[in-house]
Amino acid sequence: MKRPDDNILRVENVVKSFHGVTAVSDVSFDVKRGSIKAIIGPNGAGKTTLLNVISGIMRPNAGRIYFNNNNITALPPPVIALKGIGRTFQLIKLFSVNNASVLDNVLLGANRKLNPGILKSLLLRSRMNKQERSVQDTALKILKFVGLGNMAHFSPLALSFGSQRMVELARSLIGEPALLLLDEPASGLNDVEVENFRETLLAIQQAWGITILLIEHNMKLVMTVAEDIVVVDFGQKIAEGTPAEIGKNPQVIRAYLGEDYMKREVVG
Amino acid sequence: MKTKFLLLFVVLLLAAYPIVMGKSSPYSVAIMIVLGVYVILAVSLDVLVGFAGQISLGHAAFFAIGAYTSGIFTAKYDLPPILALLIGQAFSGSLAWLIGVSVLALRGYYLAMATLGLSAIVYSLIVGFQSVTGGASGLRDIPPFSLFGFSFDEYVYYYYVVWAVVCLVVGSSLLLVKSSFGRTLTAIHGDETAAGTLGIYCDKIKTSVFVFASMFAALAGSLYAHYTSFLAPDDFGIFTSIHILIMVFLGGIGTIYGPALGAIFLKLLPEFTHSFRDYELLVNGLILITVLVFTQKGLWGMFLAMRKRFMEAFRSSGVRKREEEMDEEPVI
Amino acid sequence: MDLSQIIQFTFSGLTLGSIYALMAVSLTIVYNASKVISFSQGEFFVFGALMMVTLTSIGVAIPIALVLSLVMAAALGALIERMLIKPILGSSVGTIVTMTIAISLALRGSALLTWGRSSFVSQPFSQGEPLRILGASLQLQVLWICGATGAVLLLIWLLFERTKVGLAMRACSDNSLGASLVGISVRRVNFFAWIFGSSMGALAGILVAPLYFVQYASGVMPMLSGFVAMAIGGMTSTLGAVIAGMVLGFLEAYGIGFISSQFADVIIFTVLIVTLLVRTRLLAGEASSDEGGM
Numbered sequence: 016m017k018r019p020d021d022n023i024l025r026v027e028n029v030v031k032s033f034h035g036v037t038a039v040s041d042v043s044f045d046v047k048r049g050s051i052k053a054i055i056g057p058n059g060a061g062k063t064t065l066l067n068v069i070s071g072i073m074r075p076n077a078g079r080i081y082f083n084n085n086n087i088t089a090l091p092p093p094v095i096a097l098k099g100i101g102r103t104f105q106l107i108k109l110f111s112v113n114n115a116s117v118l119d120n121v122l123l124g125a126n127r128k129l130n131p132g133i134l135k136s137l138l139l140r141s142r143m144n145k146q147e148r149s150v151q152d153t154a155l156k157i158l159k160f161v162g163l164g165n166m167a168h169f170s171p172l173a174l175s176f177g178s179q180r181m182v183e184l185a186r187s188l189i190g191e192p193a194l195l196l197l198d199e200p201a202s203g204l205n206d207v208e209v210e211n212f213r214e215t216l217l218a219i220q221q222a223w224g225i226t227i228l229l230i231e232h233n234m235k236l237v238m239t240v241a242e243d244i245v246v247v248d249f250g251q252k253i254a255e256g257t258p259a260e261i262g263k264n265p266q267v268i269r270a271y272l273g274e275d276y277m278k279r280e281v282v283g
Numbered sequence: 284m285k286t287k288f289l290l291l292f293v294v295l296l297l298a299a300y301p302i303v304m305g306k307s308s309p310y311s312v313a314i315m316i317v318l319g320v321y322v323i324l325a326v327s328l329d330v331l332v333g334f335a336g337q338i339s340l341g342h343a344a345f346f347a348i349g350a351y352t353s354g355i356f357t358a359k360y361d362l363p364p365i366l367a368l369l370i371g372q373a374f375s376g377s378l379a380w381l382i383g384v385s386v387l388a389l390r391g392y393y394l395a396m397a398t399l400g401l402s403a404i405v406y407s408l409i410v411g412f413q414s415v416t417g418g419a420s421g422l423r424d425i426p427p428f429s430l431f432g433f434s435f436d437e438y439v440y441y442y443y444v445v446w447a448v449v450c451l452v453v454g455s456s457l458l459l460v461k462s463s464f465g466r467t468l469t470a471i472h473g474d475e476t477a478a479g480t481l482g483i484y485c486d487k488i489k490t491s492v493f494v495f496a497s498m499f500a501a502l503a504g505s506l507y508a509h510y511t512s513f514l515a516p517d518d519f520g521i522f523t524s525i526h527i528l529i530m531v532f533l534g535g536i537g538t539i540y541g542p543a544l545g546a547i548f549l550k551l552l553p554e555f556t557h558s559f560r561d562y563e564l565l566v567n568g569l570i571l572i573t574v575l576v577f578t579q580k581g582l583w584g585m586f587l588a589m590r591k592r593f594m595e596a597f598r599s600s601g602v603r604k605r606e607e608e609m610d611e612e613p614v615i
Numbered sequence: 616m617d618l619s620q621i622i623q624f625t626f627s628g629l630t631l632g633s634i635y636a637l638m639a640v641s642l643t644i645v646y647n648a649s650k651v652i653s654f655s656q657g658e659f660f661v662f663g664a665l666m667m668v669t670l671t672s673i674g675v676a677i678p679i680a681l682v683l684s685l686v687m688a689a690a691l692g693a694l695i696e697r698m699l700i701k702p703i704l705g706s707s708v709g710t711i712v713t714m715t716i717a718i719s720l721a722l723r724g725s726a727l728l729t730w731g732r733s734s735f736v737s738q739p740f741s742q743g744e745p746l747r748i749l750g751a752s753l754q755l756q757v758l759w760i761c762g763a764t765g766a767v768l769l770l771i772w773l774l775f776e777r778t779k780v781g782l783a784m785r786a787c788s789d790n791s792l793g794a795s796l797v798g799i800s801v802r803r804v805n806f807f808a809w810i811f812g813s814s815m816g817a818l819a820g821i822l823v824a825p826l827y828f829v830q831y832a833s834g835v836m837p838m839l840s841g842f843v844a845m846a847i848g849g850m851t852s853t854l855g856a857v858i859a860g861m862v863l864g865f866l867e868a869y870g871i872g873f874i875s876s877q878f879a880d881v882i883i884f885t886v887l888i889v890t891l892l893v894r895t896r897l898l899a900g901e902a903s904s905d906e907g908g909m
Contacts, residue, residue, distance in 0.1 A: 096482035108476070112473045113333070132488075338712055388895055403880065562728065567720050
């Protein structure tokens with residue numbers, strides 16, 4: 016019998032449509048605290064929209080999101096972030112304007128600790144400076160953890176794609192989130208980088224007990240890292256279970272490989 | 284490290300300037316007062332446009348509000364200038380806050396159009412409410428600035444008031460952009476969606492920067508009013524907003540020092556080309572085009588490049604590491 | 616207020632409305648093709664008007680002067696697009712806005728140097744006394760303005776609906792990546808858009824030069840009104856721009872008639888800001904377009 020607060024995240028009957036298209040249709044699932052859960056499904060299935068709704072970038076037309084038993088539905092993104100949900104994006108969103116460095120990017124993830132305002136920055140300078148120094152130490156440590164310790168002062172534009180993804184990851188870690196939302200973190204990475212990423216993910220889970228919910232297309236990564244999988248197609252949840260269960264589920268096979276495959280291989 | 288010494292040197296130069304030049308050429312001191320006013324305008328706009336990434340073509344609107352508030356309350360109602368100035372600050376701050384919470388939801392072109400509209404509205408209001416502002420014929424007889432009974436009616440004395448404010452504005456802007464708050468502005472400038480998911484309240488912060496910049500613009504206005512003693516609406520219209528933006532771009536957007544240089548350059552230019560008035564528009568346009576096409580780093584970028592080359596010529600390659608460190612100084 | 620006044624205002628409304636419709640369409644065409652809102656369209660208005668004045672004053676026949684002015688404006692637009700806009704199309708919005716502002720300054724400054732600060736009015740297209748209609752006087756030029764505007768808008772409609780070029784332009788505005796994938800040259804579409812845009816702006820100036828005094832700085836207000844019309848009309852809809860432009864023209868005519876002209880400005884700009892806000896808030900709560908939404 017599951018205790019209610021075993022689930023750090025509860026998604027209940029979420030519906031999201033826009034421009035006449037229903038991107039997410041009555042999707043519900045839970046995420047167990049400390050676990051790694053994957054959302055998979057064909058392109059256009061509504062996966063990113065789901066993450067957008069959870070992180071507050073979009074409001075759902077119906078349904079609710081619970082985080083640590085608090086209703087966070089339709090709260091603004093900064094509020095949700097400060098409650099402890101971190102997120103990365105499918106198209107890398109690192110900051111490169113105004114000579115921002117890799118370190119600056121990571122430091123920007125630390126708003127739960129710093130939260131500066133104009134008056135505070137001008138008047139309470141010594142306190143801000145002290146906080147700044149300690150956060151810088153942490154940032155450098157995290158960068159070392161993801162293998163980018165010596166790239167701290169470079170512009171993110173100078174980094175390889177895989178490294179950029181790591182910077183985004185580091186940025187989302189420094190805020191010490193309880194839940195991390197990753198949107199196709201392995202897309203664009205070669206096999207070596209994917210393996211590196213897989214190890215990093217597992218290390219994060221072990222070291223910090225962070226719950227991870229990730230969207231991913233790379234099946235090898237999903238099958239070896241996720242404890243639990245939700246399958247979405249055309250905005251609807253079509254399956255949920257362990258990697259073993261999902262691999263054998265006929266509906267999943269049909270969604271990914273098509274009706275004809277089903278007819279030929281499974282039925283015929 | 285080196286930058287701090289350079290700044291101190293510049294401040295000393297500024298302090299000595301009127302003592303040296305005051306007797307022989309009061310006009311050169313007067314020019315510096317105008318330059319100071321526009322440095323305040325350009326630097327404050329840079330924080331908004333260069334760092335927070337919010338295009339604003341409405342800076343002159345707040346310049347006008349500060350100027351006319353100070354002008355009207357001192358010329359027509361005999362209030363002490365410092366009180367009129369504070370009223371102007373309160374007024375511009377509140378208005379900026381109101382505008383900020385509504386208009387800053389706009390981005391890109393829309394924001395540019397809306398702020399342009401703002402400049403136009405303020406200009407029209409100034410001209411329209413003739414009985415209060417003097418309309419197109421202008422507001423006259425503004426007394427010089429005075430504080431605790433001491434009247435700054437001589438350029439030399441007022442110079443120190445103005446440039447003390449300039450140092451305040453430049454100093455606080457530098458502190459702000461170099462702090463973690465400045466980093467937050469970079470995030471907002473770069474990608475507001477991502478910034479939101481990092482816990483940054485983009486709307487609140489954009490508004491607070493808008494208020495910050497606008498209050499400084501109004502401050503510049505108040506200082507200007509007591510310098511010229513006569514205000515004409517044409518000094519506060521759309522072209523003025525654009526003019527300030529050109530100063531920012533010319534100097535080097537997002538550098539604080541650059542826009543200060545840009546303001547000085549653009550305001551000194553007419554002094555050296557006498558039949559300039561008619562050429563001003565064209566030259567301004569061409570300068571801006573040139574900066575945009577060729578060197579987005581502006582005057583300040585050119586200065587930095589020259590300094591680097593100067594250093595390289597002077598030292599041997601053994602000390603190259605020091606230069607690289609200087610390049611990465613987040614000061615600029 | 617009596618009937619003749621109302622009719623008089625209506626005629627002003629037709630004039631202003633046509634001008635704003637043309638300006639709004641010129642802005643919309645450029646925006647549609649390249650997603651750039653050009654802050655320099657007003658200067659083409661001035662260019663067209665003052666060119667007409669100069670040409671007719673040295674004895675060039677009106678029809679020829681009209682064509683020449685249009686051609687020169689088009690050439691100017693083409694030159695600007697090639698040399699200044701194309702290179703920076705990939706840059707940030709701030710850079711592009713500032714560039715079009717810089718261009719407008721350069722154009723305005725050139726106009727100032729060429730024509731000075733005086734205001735000019737050019738010859739009407741046809742000589743003759745104004746018509747008297749129900750107590751109001753209708754300048755013949757107004758008929759020309761309405762006629763020309765109507766004809767041009769019809770041509771544009773035909774262009775967009777019936778020709779390949781028009782189809783290409785519409786494809787581009789919908790989805791420039793898709794358009795380029797099917798072989799449409801986005802660069803060429805941008806080029807033509809700027810040529811059209813500048814010609815329309817110039818046409819507005821040419822048509823109105825016989826009625827109103829135009830000087831080097833006269834382009835700012837028509838451009839701003841064009842912005843308002845474009846914003847109300849839907850940013851990308853040419854038809855919307857036309858309708859909004861006409862409505863705006865009538866509003867201003869009646870407004871100036873019944874309220875002071877100074878505050879009519881304030882009202883128009885406030886409408887602009889409110890429209891932009893409403894437009895943006897309507898889309899609030901949705902992801903920005905680069906979020907995808909899978």
